[in-house]
Amino acid sequence: AQSVTQPDIHITVSEGASLELRCxxxxxxxxxxxxxxxxxxxxxxxxxxxxSGDTLVQGIKGFEAEFKRSQSSFNxxxxxxxxxxxxxxxxxxxxxxxxxxTFGSGTQLTVLP
Amino acid sequence: DxxxxxxxxxxxxKEGQNVTLSCEQNLNHDAMYWYRQDPGQGLRLIYYxxxxxxxxxxxxxxxxxxxxxxxxxxxxxxxxAQKNPTAFYLCASSTGQGRxxxxxxxxxGTRLTVV
Numbered sequence: 001a002q003s004v005t006q007p008d009i010h011i012t013v014s015e016g017a018s019l020e021l022r023c024x025x026x027x028x029x030x031x032x033x034x035x036x037x038x039x040x041x042x043x044x045x046x047x048x049x050x051x052s053g054d055t056l057v058q059g060i061k062g063f064e065a066e067f068k069r070s071q072s073s074f075n076x077x078x079x080x081x082x083x084x085x086x087x088x089x090x091x092x093x094x095x096x097x098x099x100x101x102t103f104g105s106g107t108q109l110t111v112l113p
Numbered sequence: 114d115x116x117x118x119x120x121x122x123x124x125x126x127k128e129g130q131n132v133t134l135s136c137e138q139n140l141n142h143d144a145m146y147w148y149r150q151d152p153g154q155g156l157r158l159i160y161y162x163x164x165x166x167x168x169x170x171x172x173x174x175x176x177x178x179x180x181x182x183x184x185x186x187x188x189x190x191x192x193x194a195q196k197n198p199t200a201f202y203l204c205a206s207s208t209g210q211g212r213x214x215x216x217x218x219x220x221x222g223t224r225l226t227v228v
Contacts, residue, residue, distance in 0.1 A: 009153070034216055043117075043203060043219035044156075090155065092217075100146055100171070101207075101217055105155035 002027050004093050006104035013081050014112045021076040021107050023065075023091030032094040033074040034101070035065055037087050044090065050074060061085070086111040115140045119204050119220035125228050126191065126198060134189045134223045136204035143208060145187035146217065149173060150201040159202075162187055191225060199227050 003026045013019055025031055032051050036044040048059025055067040065076045074091060091104040117138045126132045138145065144163050148156040158171030162181040176195025181187055187206075191198045201224050205217040 036219075041201075041222070041224070043119075043221045044205075044217075045219075046216045049216055100144075100158055100161050101205075103148075103156040105153065 002031075002093075002095055002102060004091050004102055004104045006089075006091055006107050008107045009105070010108045010110070012110040012112060015083050016080050019076075019078045019081045019085070019109070021089050021091075021109070023074045023076065023104060025072050025074065025091075025093050027072075027093065027095055029095070030069065033065075033067060034092040034094075035059065035063070035074075035076050036090045036092060037061075038090065038106075039087050047076070047089075081109075081111055083111045083113065085109060117204055117206055117218055117220035119202075119223050121223060122221065124223055124225045126225060127228060129193045131190055131192050132225065134191070134202055134204075134225070136187045136189065136220060137185055138187075138204075138206045138218075139185060140206055140218060141184070142206035142218070143184070144206060145181070146205045146207075147171075147177075147179065147187070147189045148203045148205065150203060150222075156203065159189065198225055200225060 005024045034049045035047040038044045047063050048057045050057045050067045057065050063078050067074050088106045088108050090106045092101045094101050120135045146161040147159040157173050159177050160179040162168035178190045203222050204220040207217045
C-alpha cells in the first residue's frame with residue numbers, strides 16, 4: 001500500500017540550531033513529494049516539492065529537502081531555525097496515477113528561545 | 114489574487130443539524146478536495162472531485178456529502194449522520210489527474226464545533 005510516514009510526532013529545537021524532520025514513503029516507483037507547513041488555525045502552505053531531477057530541493061523560508069531513493073526518504077532540513085518556524089509540518093506524496101495527495105500525520109515543531 | 118476561499122471560518126452546529134461548508138477557488142483548477150484534520154491524525158480525505166458533476170469518496174466519507182455543479186465551487190455538507198463532526202476542515206484544489214501533478218493549494222479552513 002502507498003503510504004507516507006513521519007516518525008517524529010513532536011520535535012523541540014533551540015533557536016539558531018539546525019533542524020531535520022524525517023519523512024519516509026512506501027511506493028514502488030518514484031513518487032512526487034511535498035512538504036507543507038501549517039500555523040495554528042491556518043491552512044497549509046507549500047514549502048517545497050520534488051518531481052524529478054536534482055535530489056536536493058530548495059524551498060521557501062530557507063528550507064531544503066533531499067530525496068534519497070535508497071532510503072525511501074525525503075527529509076526536510078534547515079541550517080538555523082527561527083522562532084517563527086514553530087508550526088506543524090506535513091510530508092505528502094502523490095503517485096502520479098493516484099487521484100489525491102497522501103499526507104503523513106505531521107510533526108509539531110517547537111522552537112525554544 | 115487567485116486562491117481558495119473557505120467560509121465561514123468558524124461554524125457551530127447543534128445536534129441533529131446539517132451544515133454546509135463553502136469552498137470557492139479562482140485558480141481554474143479541475144480537482145478539488147475536502148480534508149478533515151483532527152489533532153495528531155494529520156489530514157484525512159473526505160471527498161474529492163476531478164471534474165464538474167463528478168466526485169469520489171475518500172477515506173472517511175460517511176456522514177458527509179458534496180456537490181460539484183461548478184468548476185469553482187465544491188461545498189461540503191456535514192449531515193446529522195456524522196457522529197463526531199467537531200474538527201478542522203480544509204478544502205484544497207490542484208490541476209488534477211492526467212497532467213504533471215502540481216501541489217495542492219489550501220484554503221484557510223473552517224473550524225466546526227458541535228454545541
